[in-house]
Every structure is written in structure tokens, then in C-alpha cells.
Amino acid sequence: MFRTLPNYLKVAVCVKRVVDYTVKVRVKDNKVQTANSKMSVNPFDEIAMEEAIQLREKKVADEVIAITIGNKKADEVLRTALALGCDKAMHVVVPDAAAESVEPLAIAQILQKIHEEIKPDIWILGKQAVDGDFGCTAQLLAGLLDAAQGTFASKVEVKGTKVNVTREVDAGRQVVELSMPCVLAADLRLNTPRFPKLPNIMKARKKPVETRDVATLGVDITPHLTTQTVTEPTIRKAGVKVKTVDEFYNKLHEAKVI
Amino acid sequence: MLRVTAPSLGKALVVVEMINGKVSPATLSAITAASKVGPVTALVASAAAKDAAQVLAKIKPLASVLTAVGEQYNHGLPEEYAPLIDAAVRANGYTHVFAGTSAFGKNVIPRAAAKQGCMPIPEVTEVKDEHTFVRETYAGNAITTIKSSDKIKYCTLRGTAFEHAEEEGGSAVVEDFPATPAAGKSSFVEDQLSSSDKPDLATATTVISGGRGMKNGENFKMLEDLAAPLSAAVGATRAVVDAGYVPNEMQVGQTGKTVAPNFYLACGISGAIQHVAGMKSSKVIAVVNTDAEAPFFQIADYGIVEDLFKVVPALTEKIKAGGRR
Numbered sequence: 001m002f003r004t005l006p007n008y009l010k011v012a013v014c015v016k017r018v019v020d021y022t023v024k025v026r027v028k029d030n031k032v033q034t035a036n037s038k039m040s041v042n043p044f045d046e047i048a049m050e051e052a053i054q055l056r057e058k059k060v061a062d063e064v065i066a067i068t069i070g071n072k073k074a075d076e077v078l079r080t081a082l083a084l085g086c087d088k089a090m091h092v093v094v095p096d097a098a099a100e101s102v103e104p105l106a107i108a109q110i111l112q113k114i115h116e117e118i119k120p121d122i123w124i125l126g127k128q129a130v131d132g133d134f135g136c137t138a139q140l141l142a143g144l145l146d147a148a149q150g151t152f153a154s155k156v157e158v159k160g161t162k163v164n165v166t167r168e169v170d171a172g173r174q175v176v177e178l179s180m181p182c183v184l185a186a187d188l189r190l191n192t193p194r195f196p197k198l199p200n201i202m203k204a205r206k207k208p209v210e211t212r213d214v215a216t217l218g219v220d221i222t223p224h225l226t227t228q229t230v231t232e233p234t235i236r237k238a239g240v241k242v243k244t245v246d247e248f249y250n251k252l253h254e255a256k257v258i
Numbered sequence: 259m260l261r262v263t264a265p266s267l268g269k270a271l272v273v274v275e276m277i278n279g280k281v282s283p284a285t286l287s288a289i290t291a292a293s294k295v296g297p298v299t300a301l302v303a304s305a306a307a308k309d310a311a312q313v314l315a316k317i318k319p320l321a322s323v324l325t326a327v328g329e330q331y332n333h334g335l336p337e338e339y340a341p342l343i344d345a346a347v348r349a350n351g352y353t354h355v356f357a358g359t360s361a362f363g364k365n366v367i368p369r370a371a372a373k374q375g376c377m378p379i380p381e382v383t384e385v386k387d388e389h390t391f392v393r394e395t396y397a398g399n400a401i402t403t404i405k406s407s408d409k410i411k412y413c414t415l416r417g418t419a420f421e422h423a424e425e426e427g428g429s430a431v432v433e434d435f436p437a438t439p440a441a442g443k444s445s446f447v448e449d450q451l452s453s454s455d456k457p458d459l460a461t462a463t464t465v466i467s468g469g470r471g472m473k474n475g476e477n478f479k480m481l482e483d484l485a486a487p488l489s490a491a492v493g494a495t496r497a498v499v500d501a502g503y504v505p506n507e508m509q510v511g512q513t514g515k516t517v518a519p520n521f522y523l524a525c526g527i528s529g530a531i532q533h534v535a536g537m538k539s540s541k542v543i544a545v546v547n548t549d550a551e552a553p554f555f556q557i558a559d560y561g562i563v564e565d566l567f568k569v570v571p572a573l574t575e576k577i578k579a580g581g582r583r
Contacts, residue, residue: 143372174449
């Protein structure tokens with residue numbers, strides 16, 4: 001089933017190329033306009049990668065494989081992954097036309113196929129991608145693999161054949177112990193990702209990336225959800241600026257909020 | 259009862275989250291949303307599921323309550339819940355499986371959906387009909403209406419977007435549901451919860467939040483002093499949580515909690531996209547910031563360009579002196 005030798009874990013980490021989190025997207029013609037927007041690695045995935053690399057630095061893991069699913073351009077996030085120190089990179093290539101509509105379920109099903117092949121002990125994903133805001137790929141993958149899941153992880157400790165995960169929950173934290181293989185979803189609090197160094201970026205360009213055509217994996221990527229409309233949120237208008245604290249209090253009092 | 263002429267009515271299952279013997283506010287919102295698609299059944303699982311069922315049976319829109327008794331469900335582990343939800347779906351043919359958008363709901367619902375090969379729909383803000391739902395993407399910058407072709411819709415419902423179901427006056431039928439065998443893939447170790455007797459951030463009617471302008475953690479005491487007479491909850495931005503000023507569960511924003519109080523007072527917060535995503539549905543927004551160019555002023559109903567260290571204590575004084583409301 002999976003390798004149980006301690007200190008020799010295989011870690012797979014998933015990375016998504018998304019519109020940079022600082023970009024304020026516009027909605028036009030019933031579609032989110034993403035053309036010519038700055039793209040970058042999904043921030044939660046940077047954290048997932050950092051955790052995977054730290055596990056190897058602590059000699060808990062001996063191999064880190066970065067995987068992305070997307071169109072040709074998604075290749076660039078794998079270059080970042082390799083520059084940061086991931087050992088291998090795999091790119092599941094999706095045609096441009098379909099790339100934007102690949103849903104978390106299809107992603108999880110693709111990862112399930114890859115799992116059968118590479119059999120990692122730990123999967124680390126970001127807890128959500130900042131474009132679709134679905135936040136469910138890790139849970140879906142764990143469900144498909146029938147593996148344990150550690151979502152919203154803020155601390156990960158490998159103890160022999162178990163993984164202790166501290167999870168960020170509504171009222172604080174929860175610690176759970178998971179059997180391997182398991183799927184983790186990184187919260188912001190897990191770590192502070194490093195920046196790739198220039199020489200490593202140069203070297204990463206030459207490293208091979210294994211590419212797969214999504215069609216060869218036998219996963220149906222037809223969306224289950226069809227978008228009917230996309231609109232801008234109702235725009236709030238700026239109200240009044242007041243000069244003094246008295247005026248501020250009076251306004252709030254008139255509005256019956258204090 | 260009003261007859262609905264829709265060709266086929268749904269049959270909804272709501273997965274219940276209990277907090278200290280009470281139904282979580284997010285679950286109450288999910289029940290309201292579920293009642294739009296058809297008769298609603300609540301599923302409650304824990305060692306004390308029978309006690310919980312007594313509380314649930316009184317919730318007005320519920321037609322029935324399923325109880326699954328088992329120690330394995332006590333800490334909301336998804337590895338235990340997903341097979342149970344799936345067994346209930348297979349036995350009773352639900353068309354919709356709902357839960358509130360909480361750490362619990364977000365953890366459990368997608369895993370249950372995977373068992374049926376369905377695509378979950380997280381953080382729904384509006385139920386248009388049995389197949390059509392509204393949700394936000396890109397940190398709330400796009401509102402998307404989607405239609406699901408799945409036979410079963412697995413959704414989490416954003417608590418702030420739906421009224422709470424009435425907790426009295428109902429008489430749901432309580433039924434036992436056989437517990438699923440313990441999966442044993444994961445185990446609960448411990449909870450590290452922040453003890454707080456203050457109002458819950460996600461459901462408070464007034465929220466006072468502090469950002470980087472608060473300068474340090476001790477200064478949050480000032481916000482708490484203002485919050486106390488207003489029965490308000492205190493929130494924070496990611497920046498101050500990261501800086502360790504306040505605990506993580508106080509974070510409001512895309513990656514923290516979504517709030518929609520009657521009144522949101524932002525102190526020393528610039529108004530970054532990610533923060534605004536978590537609070538822009540608030541009814542009245544007021545902003546205190548020394549920077550007149552702060553983006554927050556563009557959406558605030560009331561703003562004051564002034565040092566929060568002057569404004570907050572002065573407001574506290576005035577409220578205490580004036581006798582509020």
C-alpha cells in the first residue's frame with residue numbers, strides 16, 4: 001500500500017497558477033476578465049511547497065514532487081517549485097479552452113490517478129485557491145483516496161508512521177493524528193514561504209518537467225457546474241467623512257448603531 | 259401548506275454542528291437555505307446525539323431528525339462523518355446535502371461529495387432553485403450564479419447570507435440511524451480553544467476590528483473597552499494576526515471569517531481586498547484612519563481621518579456617558 005519506513009517519506013505538493021492576489025479583477029461581458037492580469041503561484045500553495053521542502057530539510061522526507069494541472073503557461077509555477085527545491089515536477093497539461101473550467105473534483109480525480117502511480121505518503125495542498133475560492137480539492141482528494149485529511153493545517157509533525165496536524169478551526173485549534181497516506185491542506189499560519197534564489201531560478205530552467213496530457217489519464221474534466229451569470233458585487237458608495245470625534249459619534253448615533 | 263408547482267421537489271439533508279449543546283448559528287442558516295428546496299431532515303451524530311435531537315426537533319422548518327449515536331463522531335472528524343452522510347444519502351435518497359460554512363462544514367461536505375462523484379458548492383450565498391446557486395469568487399469581487407448537473411448537491415451555506423431558522427415551535431419526527439463503523443484513519447488528540455465569553459465574531463451584530471494601526475496587542479484592550487458596552491465582537495486583520503497581536507480566530511477576511519454585522523467599525527485598517535471580502539456585506543461601515551487615502555474610505559458610510567488612539571477612547575467615553583441607543 002504505502003511505504004512505512006520512517007524518514008523516507010515521499011511528499012507530493014500541488015501548485016496552481018492564479019491571478020495574483022493583489023489584482024482586483026473586473027467583471028465584463030458576464031465573465032471575469034483575467035487576460036493580461038499578473039499571474040503568480042497561489043499563495044496557499046507557496047506555503048504547501050515550503051512545508052514540503054522543510055520536511056525534506058528535516059530529513060523526514062526524501063523526495064518532494066510538485067504537480068500542477070493547467071494550460072501550457074502553468075509550467076512557470078513548476079519552475080518556481082524547482083527553484084525552491086522540489087526534486088521533481090509534473091505538469092498535467094489541459095487544453096487552453098478547458099483550462100479555466102477545470103473543477104476541484106476533476107483536479108482531485110486527476111491527482112487520484114497520479115497517486116496510483118507515484119504513491120506519496122503525504123499530499124500537501126493549499127487550503128484554497130484565491131481565484132475560485134472553492135477550498136475543497138484536498139478534501140475531495142482525501143475522500144477519493146479514502147485517506148485521512150488534515151485541513152487548515154497550521155502545524156505538521158511527522159511522528160513515525162503518523163502525522164500530527166494542528167488545524168485552525170472556528171474557536172481556536174484542533175490537533176488530530178492521521179495515518180499515512182494522508183492529505184494536508186495548508187493554512188496561512190503554517191509557515192513563511194522563502195523566496196527562490198536567482199542561481200536556483202536559473203538552474204530550475206534547465207531541470208526537466210514531466211508532462212502529461214490530461215486526455216491520457218482517463219479523467220472526465222467536463223464541468224459539473226455551469227456558470228450562468230457573473231456580475232460585479234453591488235458597489236458600496238463612499239459615505240461622508242466627518243471632521244471631529246463629536247460629529248463622528250453623532251452620525252453613528254443617528255444611524256442607531258451606537 | 260402552500261403547494262409548490264415545481265415539477266420535482268428536492269429532499270434536503272442538513273448535517274448538524276452542535277456547539278456546547280446548542281445548534282451552531284451556521285447550521286440554523288443552513289436549515290433556512292435547505293427549506294427552499296424541499297422537506298428538511300437534520301442529521302446529528304455524536305455519543306449524545308439523542309440529547310441533541312431533543313433540541314433539534316423543536317426547530318420549525320425541520321421535518322425529521324436522524325440521530326446516529328457513536329463516540330467516533332464526537333470531534334467532527336470528516337473520516338467518520340463522510341461515510342455516515344453517504345450511508346444516509348444512499349438509504350433515503352436526498353437530493354441536497356447542506357451544512358453551514360464553518361471549519362466543520364468545509365471539512366466534511368466535500369469529502370462526502372467525493373463519495374458520490376459530485377462537485378461540492380462551497381459558501382453559497384443564495385439558493386435560486388434546486389439546481390441553481392449563487393456564490394462569490396475572487397475574494398468577493400465576482401458574484402457567480404452556477405447551475406449544478408450533479409444528482410446530489412453538496413453545499414455549504416454562508417451563515418451571514420441566510421436568516422437563522424426559528425428554534426421553537428417545530429415538531430420534527432426523530433428517527434435513529436445506524437452508526438457507521440469507525441474508520442480509524444484519524445484520531446482526535448486535543449482542542450486548543452480560546453476561551454472567550456464575548457459575543458461570537460461570526461454572528462455578532464456589531465464588530466469592531468483593528469488593523470496594523472493598532473501598533474501592538476495590548477492596544478486591543480482599547481477596542482474591547484469600546485466593544486463591551488455595545489455587546490460587540492472584536493475582530494482583526496491578517497496583518498495583526500500574523501504579527502501575533504491577537505489570535506488567528508479573530509481574523510476577518512477572505513481567509514478568515516466572513517462577517518455581516520449591522521455595524522462594522524474598522525480602526526487603523528487600510529481596507530485591502532482580502533479584508534474587505536470578509537466584511538463588505540455589513541449594513542453600516544465606519545472607518546477610523548489617519549490616512550485619508552486608505553481604500554476603506556471608498557466603501558465606508560462614515561469615516562473620520564483621525565488618530566484612532568484619540569477616537570476610540572473618546573467614543574467609549576461618550577457611549578458610557580450618553581446611555582446608548
